[in-house]
Amino acid sequence: MASEGARASTETVLAPASGVRQFWRRLRVQRAALVAASVVALLVLLALAAPLLSAVEGQDPTTYHPDLVDSARGGVPVGTFGGLSADHWLGVEPQTGRDLFARLVYGARVSLGVALAATVVEVTVGLVMGIAAGYGNRWVDQALSRFTDVVVALPLMVMSLALLAIVPSGFPRPVLVAVVIGLIGWGSIAKIVRAQTLTLKQLDHVAAARLSGWSSWRIARRELLPALAAPVITYAALLFPVNISAEAALSFLGAGVKPPTPSWGQMLTSANVWYQAAPQYLLLPAGLLFVTVLALTVLGDGVRRALDPRAASRLSVGTGRKKEARA
Amino acid sequence: MKALHGFAGFALRRTLGAVVTLLAISVIVYVVFYAAPGDVAQITCGPRCSPAQVHQVAEQLRLDDPLYVRYLHFLQGVVAGHDYSTGTSVEHCSAPCLGLSYQSDQQVTQLILAKLPVTGSLALGAMVLWLLLGVGTGVLAAWRRGRLDERILTGITLAGWATPVFVIGLLLMVLICGQLQLLPFPQYVPFTEDPEQWAWNLLLPWLSLALIEAAKYARLTRSAMLETLAEDHVRTFRAYGVGERAIVGRHALRGAVGPLIALNANDLGSLFGGAVLTESLFGLPGIGRELVHAVNVVDLPVVVGLVVLTGFFVVLANAVADLLYAVADRRTVLS
Numbered sequence A: 001m002a003s004e005g006a007r008a009s010t011e012t013v014l015a016p017a018s019g020v021r022q023f024w025r026r027l028r029v030q031r032a033a034l035v036a037a038s039v040v041a042l043l044v045l046l047a048l049a050a051p052l053l054s055a056v057e058g059q060d061p062t063t064y065h066p067d068l069v070d071s072a073r074g075g076v077p078v079g080t081f082g083g084l085s086a087d088h089w090l091g092v093e094p095q096t097g098r099d100l101f102a103r104l105v106y107g108a109r110v111s112l113g114v115a116l117a118a119t120v121v122e123v124t125v126g127l128v129m130g131i132a133a134g135y136g137n138r139w140v141d142q143a144l145s146r147f148t149d150v151v152v153a154l155p156l157m158v159m160s161l162a163l164l165a166i167v168p169s170g171f172p173r174p175v176l177v178a179v180v181i182g183l184i185g186w187g188s189i190a191k192i193v194r195a196q197t198l199t200l201k202q203l204d205h206v207a208a209a210r211l212s213g214w215s216s217w218r219i220a221r222r223e224l225l226p227a228l229a230a231p232v233i234t235y236a237a238l239l240f241p242v243n244i245s246a247e248a249a250l251s252f253l254g255a256g257v258k259p260p261t262p263s264w265g266q267m268l269t270s271a272n273v274w275y276q277a278a279p280q281y282l283l284l285p286a287g288l289l290f291v292t293v294l295a296l297t298v299l300g301d302g303v304r305r306a307l308d309p310r311a312a313s314r315l316s317v318g319t320g321r322k323k324e325a326r327a
Numbered sequence B: 001m002k003a004l005h006g007f008a009g010f011a012l013r014r015t016l017g018a019v020v021t022l023l024a025i026s027v028i029v030y031v032v033f034y035a036a037p038g039d040v041a042q043i044t045c046g047p048r049c050s051p052a053q054v055h056q057v058a059e060q061l062r063l064d065d066p067l068y069v070r071y072l073h074f075l076q077g078v079v080a081g082h083d084y085s086t087g088t089s090v091e092h093c094s095a096p097c098l099g100l101s102y103q104s105d106q107q108v109t110q111l112i113l114a115k116l117p118v119t120g121s122l123a124l125g126a127m128v129l130w131l132l133l134g135v136g137t138g139v140l141a142a143w144r145r146g147r148l149d150e151r152i153l154t155g156i157t158l159a160g161w162a163t164p165v166f167v168i169g170l171l172l173m174v175l176i177c178g179q180l181q182l183l184p185f186p187q188y189v190p191f192t193e194d195p196e197q198w199a200w201n202l203l204l205p206w207l208s209l210a211l212i213e214a215a216k217y218a219r220l221t222r223s224a225m226l227e228t229l230a231e232d233h234v235r236t237f238r239a240y241g242v243g244e245r246a247i248v249g250r251h252a253l254r255g256a257v258g259p260l261i262a263l264n265a266n267d268l269g270s271l272f273g274g275a276v277l278t279e280s281l282f283g284l285p286g287i288g289r290e291l292v293h294a295v296n297v298v299d300l301p302v303v304v305g306l307v308v309l310t311g312f313f314v315v316l317a318n319a320v321a322d323l324l325y326a327v328a329d330r331r332t333v334l335s
Helices: A002-014 A017-028 A031-048 A050-057 A099-136 A140-153 A156-166 A173-185 A185-201 A204-212 A216-252 A262-267 A279-307 A310-314 A318-326 B001-032 B040-045 B051-058 B066-082 B108-143 B148-162 B163-177 B193-229 B232-239 B244-272 B276-282 B287-296 B300-328
Strands: B083-087 B089-093
Touching: A002 B244, A002 B300, A017 A262, A017 A279, A017 A318, A031 A050, A031 A099, A031 A279, A031 A318, A050 A099, A099 A140, A099 A216, A099 A262, A099 A279, A140 A185, A140 A318, A140 B300, A156 A173, A156 A216, A156 B001, A156 B276, A156 B300, A185 A204, A204 A216, A216 A262, A216 A279, A216 A318, A216 B163, A216 B232, A216 B276, A262 A279, A262 B163, A279 B148, A279 B163, A279 B232, B001 B300, B040 B083, B040 B244, B066 B083, B108 B148, B108 B193, B108 B244, B108 B276, B108 B300, B148 B193, B163 B193, B163 B276, B193 B244, B193 B276, B232 B244, B276 B287
Parallel strands: none
Antiparallel strands: B083 B089
16 A cells, blocks of 8 residues: 555656656746745745744734833824834834734735635645546536536625625634635636546546546546646646735735734735824835735746746747747 | 527527526525524624514524525515515515615615615726726737837736735825825715716726736737737738738737627626725725625625625626627637
């Protein structure tokens, strides 16, 4: 059992190995994607090192500092530039006096973590539904495809907002947000997986595997999944920034991650009230959101170009392409 | 004649498909919200309801009936209307009846109709802007492909696409209304009351939405045009000496029209169901803000009604887009 599993894993790693190398080669030549990848790496590092960084600063994201806000003026941070000081590197949050730097770096964890988890949910559900629809018989396909169409037609924002309201509040909020975003957003992955599976099913080696009596599960794992990796990774990379936006939006509306857990979207809820006294309270979460989503989008675009042979061939004839359009 | 027959058949199939999808959406939404764990009557009525009110809600929702009977009852209301007894009098809720709100005792349909002009104003105005911005940028990008100005333009549209609408909206609002004081903080004025104030107050929400959406249109226009420009018939036009401006503006743009219609219908459909973020940010009393409110006070009939309505707009828009597309390109009928 164990040896069989080990053999399977080396095989699946070996088979697309040249593909992985080719992927890196194609990704490396894209300067924008490389810059974006470094920015993303930096953000991930920031999120992972959040406890360390706030420990160095000597603050934590949840302690109230009522002495640092002027309650007579509605909670404006005391001091210049929103309470900027050696103790509070980026100032403090209006009204509560919580440390802004600590909340921002911990917010990076929530933002990236929730979006990653939501993407994993989308990929998992999308793969299962897509393979089942593409590999199953006509009725299974009809039923699952219709269902997918319906899920795609559900408005993401409206639906998740409504869903988050009726779930009991006992659940850990970030997990809940990730699951809700994931359960509404898997449609596009299921569609592409189904289409690919339909094509793969016709191929000789899959037919041979089926004729030699492999179970559907084994065929899915050994024959379909490796071939599905490229399109699924592409879609996942493009969905990831969308999920970052979705989490931020839900938290902005007060339906997502709730205080005391910090989230960039949630900080922006009341930021416009304080922009004169503490501009960084608006600009920093907004800027971080912008940079994160932009970097992930550019990276996702780069991954798509590196994985999609059609886009890649267009990429490689870049100079010839220019000539043809100018002709 | 045969083509017309084919088109009529296609239209019929497409419409039926849309109805089936819509029914499925309503089933899912209804079941998800009313079969949710917890005391439905209590949730529906809200946290501040008295036991007597909860009991009345349970009766009106027919909680003793199985779920599918209740769903059919809901469906019956949508198709044929309902009569509700409100203690002393009987209130009639006519044809597309989506139930009663337990917070305001209003009919959900009336509630939605009252908010629709706001959301409609927002969506239609933003659409005009994003089409102008997006298609314009896309045409320019296809035309000037590979040059510095094109690369800058493409970069800007990508940034717009990537930014959540409330981030752009917030920054615009703080900058334009707060710092520069060029515009007042948006406050909805009905078109019928004062068209000029209506437009000035909606300008910023329109712009925020358009900046987000325009990127998609620019990218789509650009890639569709580039594809057409690479085709043989365009080369023939060039060989015949057709000017570059005519080729780009007339022939290449034509190839982008179909996908643009489809995308636009889709976006407009989902916007009509409530631009939740934009309306919340700018305080516009539209459908999206109503939804946020209904969600906060757990007014289930309103929530279900709004989600189904949004689904309806999306499905309707997609069906209309497909039909328009089929009119523009008869080949789709055959597939």
